Amino acid sequence: MSTAALASDVPDRPAAAGTLDRFSYDDDVVRKFLAATVVWGIVGMLVGVVVALQLADPRFNVGEWFSFGRLRPLHTNAVIFAFAGNAIFAAVYYSSQRLLKARMFSDLLSRIHFWGWQLIIVGAALTLPFGITQSKEYAELEWFLDIAVVLVWVVFAVNFFGTLARRRERHLYVALWFYIATIVAIAILYIFNNLAMPAGWFRSYSIYAGTQDAFMQWWYGHNAVAFFLTTPFLGLMYYFLPKAADKPVFSYRLSIVHFWSLVFIYIWAGPHHLHYTALPEWASTLGMLFSVMLWMPSWGGMINGLLTLRGAWNRVATDPVLKFFVVGITFYGMSTFEGPLLSVKTVNALSHYTDWTIAHVHAGALGWVGFMTFGMLYWLAPRLFQTPLAKPGWANLHFWTGTIGILLYIIPIYAAGLTQGLMWRAFDAEGYLQYPDFIETVTVLLPLYWIRVIGGSLYFFGAIVCGVNLFLTWRNAPKAYDVPVHEAAPLAPRWTPAPLEPSEIPAGSTLPIARKLDVFARMSWHRNWEALPLTFTIWTAISIGVASLFEIVPMFTIKSDIPRIASVTPYTPLELMGRDLYISEGCVNCHSQMIRPLRAETERYGEYSKPGEFVYDHPFQWGSRRIGPDLARVGKKIPSPLWHLRHFNEPTDTSPGSIMPAYRHLIDQDLDLAHAAASVAAMRRIGVPYSDDEVAAAERLAAAQAEEIAERIVVEQGSEGMHDRKVVALIAYLLRLGTDLDKPVPVEEDGGAMLASRDEQEVGR
């Protein structure tokens, strides 16, 4: 084997018969992804600290573009798709080449992938603060960026699978299975969840509505966690942990169970995000059952990771890479224990909409994703920059500040979540809500929010230390990197799967069942799959696809799952424009629109929400947390337009102690009614029953309703001239929320009511 080091890369070159191929790896693209990981990680965590400050003190909401509702999606997108995403690509590009003994399929595709992904991130950073969002969690990017994501993902997939085709190692190592699952699953999830109808360059409406949209979103949202924040990082673990520990993985057999169980089970679990909502009961139960089963593969993976360190534990005390990996895998175990726990309905009744979920997410994100990434970066940097780490001691500093930062983050937020949940459901001795004023359940959390700021800042400081350390290491790198040339035998063009081995147990020496078991154990189906990437990918796709279809097909075909309500009608053009503003401002980041059939909620917010109330909600706005109160019936509870106007001007005027930012820009800015027709027309194209006349008259109808609300504001002793302000549209939308059930049932032309009774309204037609 040659060990010659060349000054330039050697591309993959097929060998003449009987000779070895000579090739080098493309580490330049790995260096690029490494740098991007660090830079975007610091940016994403900085925004995280800012939004944490905004919750502790609303005065940190500075201006229109930097309010919590707009920055929170920027934070989540930056840390998920920019920080974790670039880390995934660095891991995949580095490890795949070495596991496959082949340079990446195309250097050009690698560069298109890198720069394309960075442009998408910049696009997200430029659109989200401007309120250009689809409002679906972790899928906020608007349609034009979605198309870019799909194109870049296809480039990545072609590059990856092309490399598999050119490999010189017959068997695909377990890390590659997880990469395959990631690429296949994310493609399916991202495309189907983001199907939307554009209503202009910067706005689109999900083709799904209400309950179905909620189901699709959490099918995606949960599996974005599964296949973007879990499977690729497990692949990372299965490659970099054995390398760092210099030990083979503890149990390859366990990794097979781990992989297939995880890929098959995870995809079912999404509905556990929607317990007690208007989702059908069967889907909710299915999500809970499979979530509980996830304990099994998740802990199998954790055990496999930790036991890989057998015989190397003495090095954990001194090697920062192993320290990061050990704590990262431990957090994986903790998070994957807690996740199924939270999916149990009775636990979820307490935890849902509270900060408990936020603490859970951050235990996984900061502990598992963050620490696995940092461990990988510290392992890669000396090898990629071909010089020792500039400040080894700083890596230890980073480890400890990060660890303490995580604890200071999650412990107070767990406490905050439990406090919220218990206060929301507390009743006094007379049977009344003990804390009827929602603000009471907010202000009590503020000291805990400040501790979170400290914890988050410590974690952020650690990331900066890492960034400076890697920058100094890069500064010490040689002017020209050595590029080792590798040699390996090419694979034979044809490969025959291993035949079924006969039993070695002599016939008649034991029971026939023993011989059959022996033959069963000698079956090589999985080893054969490992040598056949296409077969392996197809089975992975089937595992993901079958599980998805088992839930999606019934959800879209069983009409009685979403009983329609005759009195629920499409939004008026002005309400639709107000809904667009609600989405742009990111109100869903703090307010839910889903009253669960739990006594504490019906007492506080009113009648529980029905699936039929949301059939025109493209996209749904049920939300996932309540920093502020639920708004599903706010129109019925607070029917005064002046109250809402005062609230947007200064929230503490109407709700002393509120941490909501003021939305004065909505009062200052003109309402552009010219968009009304485009919005109504787009809604009609996805099935909302607007007539031709309503589309044509959208602008006029919107103006008339704006005038009517403005007059009501004046009658209530409010300001004049609100009819052409943006805020009037948002007020129109809020006044509509929750009022449909009390409307008179539409009467058909022959004079007969569509549905005569309230019971019929609920059961539907």
Place this chain on the structure above:
Amino acid sequence: MTQIALARMLAAVPAPSADAAASASSGAGFWPTVSMLFFIAVFLGVVAWLAFSKKERWARDASIPLSESPVEPRMPARGEERSR
């Protein structure tokens, strides 16, 4: 708990969910059971196969990352690195 409180609690208990009724009438309620049994059958089959298979068969695959390349990028020792 006073009688008033008890009466309020009873009055406030919501009616059975329309969703639950719909699930029952649609026949989709068997879905969780069928899905779980399907998964458990496949899972137990795989576990049994792996449990009976010989560990040595997997040893080479488990070591792929450690023997993946005859040439690792050379790691200069401290002081040996070239200036940039």
